[in-house]
Amino acid sequence: MKAAVITRYGSPDVVTVREAPRPTPVAGELLIRVHAASVNRTDCGELRAHPVFMRLFTGLRRPRRTIFGLDFAGEVEAVGSAITSFKPGDRVFGMCPSRGNGAQAEYVCVPERVVATMPAGARFDEAVVCEGAFYANAVLSKFGLKDGDKLLIHGGSGAIGTAMIQLAKSSGAAVTAVVATRHLELVKSLGADRAVDYTAGDFTRIGETFDFVVDAVGKTTFFRCRKLLKPGGVFAATDLGPWGQNLALAMWSSITRSHRVFIATPGRIGGFVGYLKGRIEAGQFRAVIDRKYPLAAIADAYRYVETGQKVGIVVIDVVADEEGARRT
Numbered sequence: 001m002k003a004a005v006i007t008r009y010g011s012p013d014v015v016t017v018r019e020a021p022r023p024t025p026v027a028g029e030l031l032i033r034v035h036a037a038s039v040n041r042t043d044c045g046e047l048r049a050h051p052v053f054m055r056l057f058t059g060l061r062r063p064r065r066t067i068f069g070l071d072f073a074g075e076v077e078a079v080g081s082a083i084t085s086f087k088p089g090d091r092v093f094g095m096c097p098s099r100g101n102g103a104q105a106e107y108v109c110v111p112e113r114v115v116a117t118m119p120a121g122a123r124f125d126e127a128v129v130c131e132g133a134f135y136a137n138a139v140l141s142k143f144g145l146k147d148g149d150k151l152l153i154h155g156g157s158g159a160i161g162t163a164m165i166q167l168a169k170s171s172g173a174a175v176t177a178v179v180a181t182r183h184l185e186l187v188k189s190l191g192a193d194r195a196v197d198y199t200a201g202d203f204t205r206i207g208e209t210f211d212f213v214v215d216a217v218g219k220t221t222f223f224r225c226r227k228l229l230k231p232g233g234v235f236a237a238t239d240l241g242p243w244g245q246n247l248a249l250a251m252w253s254s255i256t257r258s259h260r261v262f263i264a265t266p267g268r269i270g271g272f273v274g275y276l277k278g279r280i281e282a283g284q285f286r287a288v289i290d291r292k293y294p295l296a297a298i299a300d301a302y303r304y305v306e307t308g309q310k311v312g313i314v315v316i317d318v319v320a321d322e323e324g325a326r327r328t
């Protein structure tokens with residue numbers, strides 16, 4: 001099969017598309033013929049082994065796995081002997097666990113628990129949305145959002161931000177999204193009640209306070225945002241922050257039991273893909289697709305994602321989605 005193979009840490013120049021052995025599913029796995037995959041910030045962090053302690057999880061000297069990519073959407077090609085709920089030909093999507101090889105390839109093997117059948121009516125390229133939504137959901141579940149809670153999302157235009165706006169709205173929260181001028185209409189179309197332009201002035205002086213504030217793009221700090229918090233309000237980040245300060249603050253707030261600051265940490269994937277499918281089918285969640293690249297040009301996709309300027313997701317079209325192409 002063709003795959004984007006990565007045998008050492010480095011820049012996108014080390015991503016090479018070449019022949020690789022096609023995987024074989026064990027008893028509890030499915031072999032998926034990948035139609036669409038994605039390149040996201042998690043892949044870019046793994047590529048450069050940044051931050052450096054990531055190597056403890058991804059491999060000390062070189063990447064432990066040689067094919068990256070978390071999101072996949074495609075068709076079941078074959079199933080392991082213990083699989084009863086899927087069969088060859090089923091259209092599925094999901095998120096690869098980070099231990100095994102990923103989905104930036106023509107085929108991937110994944111355990112059954114990270115797979116769901118495609119949301120009704122969705123194209124494959126619209127279904128490679130799990131990574132951003134997974135981290136957004138990790139933050140929102142920790143908040144335990146309820147109807148009427150006020151949430152400010154700093155950075156509503158990335159993969160995590162666009163997902164968080166939609167998932168928070170489906171929980172009944174009132175959402176304010178802070179974005180650049182060019183994304184104001186987008187975040188309103190995703191359901192944000194208020195869109196604030198960070199290029200037009202200091203977003204911390206908008207004259208409102210919130211139950212929850214999230215830095216979804218690693219571009220602000222707790223100290224800058226604390227005036228936006230109501231008494232007892234909580235700040236969350238998806239990034240370590242300058243000099244790892246979010247980690248230190250999260251540890252401190254855990255030790256002191258103030259629970260005022262925390263960092264999004266990935267939980268278990270099982271159950272999440274089915275939850276997201278439910279939101280998509282209920283019309284509460286849609287993909288925001290920035291660019292698409294063929295597998296052969298995946299190194300360019302990494303280069304673009306590394307700029308930190310993508311809007312929503314960047315799709316790798318492993319097999320052009322003919323059905324989708326007919327509809328668009």
Ligand SMILES: NC(=O)c1ccc[n+]([C@@H]2O[C@H](COP(=O)([O-])OP(=O)(O)OC[C@H]3O[C@@H](n4cnc5c(N)ncnc54)[C@H](OP(=O)(O)O)[C@@H]3O)[C@@H](O)[C@H]2O)c1
Nearest residue numbers: 041155157158159160180216217218219238308309310311
């Ligand atoms: N905790 C984890 O394990 C984990 C996992 C994945 C990602 N992350 C981190 O989470 C962050 C977000 O990830 P992502 O995938 O959502 O990122 P992304 O898609 O790359 O987000 C980029 C978006 O951020 C916007 N942006 C840039 N500067 C901004 C600013 N100062 N204020 C507001 N928006 C700004 C950009 O638009 P404009 O430039 O037009 O404003 C762009 O639309 C990254 O820092 C990433 O490293 C953490």
